[in-house]
Amino acid sequence: MANVEKIYIFENPEQEIGLIGAQDVNLNLLEEGMQVKAATFGDQLKISGAEEAVQQTYDIVAQLTGLIQKGIKIHAADIVSAIKMSERGTLEYFSDLYTETLGRNARGNAIRVKNYGQRRYVQSIRHNDVTFGIGPAGTGKTYLAVVMAVAALKRGDVDRIIISRPAVEAGESLGFLPGDLKDKVDPYLRPIYDALHNIFGKEHTERLMDRGTIEIAPLAYMRGRTLDNAFVILDEAQNTTPQQMKMFLTRLGFGSRLIINGDISQIDLPTKTKSGLIQAQAVLNNVPHIEFVQFDSADVVRHPVVGAIVTAYERYDAAQEAAKQQRIREHKQENN
Incomplete structure (x- = not known):
């Protein structure tokens, strides 16, 4: 297919600077993601490549500059x-995603959903007592759950935030780490701490933890408790056993919300142990006030390479499964 060229004209320097980004980072991402060439000349952006890709890129630029015109800062x-x-x-x-601000981080920057998968997830959290977010890394499950928890806390809808995860090893040994079980599992909760620090700042987060307003603990610490007026998040839920999942779900008290996040492609349980998250999908699929939100590689909002990595592994796993089924069929035919 022959290459074509299309020119986008910026209305003002602010649009051009905002779109291109520091050291052309945004422009480079656009070129890589759309497989086009893009270069600025004065108030013009020249886009060249395959006709369909050039038109799509032009439309993307128009959407992004429209946001910049409204005072919204564009990031990668x-x-x-x-x-x-x-x-x-x-x-x-696309612009509809920017009509609502979920909150602001410690730097004062607006926090918004980045795609319709995230919007569906946020709406589910608002309208259900229990929300499951299932999908690969990079889809924003953990961060958005923390954002929604903080918003509920600030509104006075809940009195505290409780965040947990199962103490399952992911290739490393917990036993060699110093301290008690909480100390051992804390390094695995780093994404949670990062999200809280991003929203509250490190010092404010630590003060809220000292007061007990925010509690971060291993799943084992949830047993025997009833969690009233709390926003409760279970991360890495694919590593729960069915018994642990049932135990966690039945902690739900009055005035509380439960968010369960996990990625069933990254189960670290022993081979013969069934994942509580997988079982929960089958058992709770039609239960009122519970919703399952599925994310896939198209919902990944990290660097484009992350989405490509997730897609590549999904294809590999599908090919392996297909080959396995083919071997089973051939074996049955040989025995017949």
Whole structure:
């Protein structure tokens, strides 16, 4: 297919600077994600490449500059989200994602959903007592759950935030780490701490933890408790056993919300142990006030390479499973 060129004209320097980003980081992402060439000349952006890709890139630029015109600062994640929505044919709804601010981080920057998968997840949290977020790393499950928990705390909807995860090893040995069980599992909760520090700041987070307003603990610490007026998040839920999952779900008290996040492609349980998250999907699928939100590689909002990595592994796993089923069929035919 012959290459074509299309020119986008910026209305003002602010649009151009905001779109390109520091050291052309946004422009480079756009080129890589859309497989086009893009270069600025004065108030013009020249886009060249395959005709369909050039038109899609032009439309993405128009959407992004529209946000800049409204005073919204564009980041790399916004570029990735626009590319993903263009691939899905939903780019016309891109600006709708920026009509609502979920909160602000410690630097005062607005926190918003980045795609419709995240919007569906946030809406589920608002309208259900229990929400399961299931999908690969990089889809924003943990961060958004913490954002929603903080928002509920600030509104006075809940009195505390409780965040937990199962103490399952992911290739390393907990036994050689110093301290009690909480001390041992704390390094595995780093994504939770990072999210809290991003929203509250490190010092404020530590003060809230000292007061007991925020509690971060291994799943084993949940046994025997009833969690009233709390926003409760279980991370890495794919590593729960069925018994642990049932135990956690039945901690739900009045005025509380439960969020259960996990990635069933990254189960670290012993081979013969069934995942409580997988069982919960089968058992609770039609229970009122419980919703399952599925994410996939298209919802990944990290660097585009992360999405490509997730997709590559999904294809590999599918090919392995297909080959396994083929061997089973051949073995049955030989025995017949």
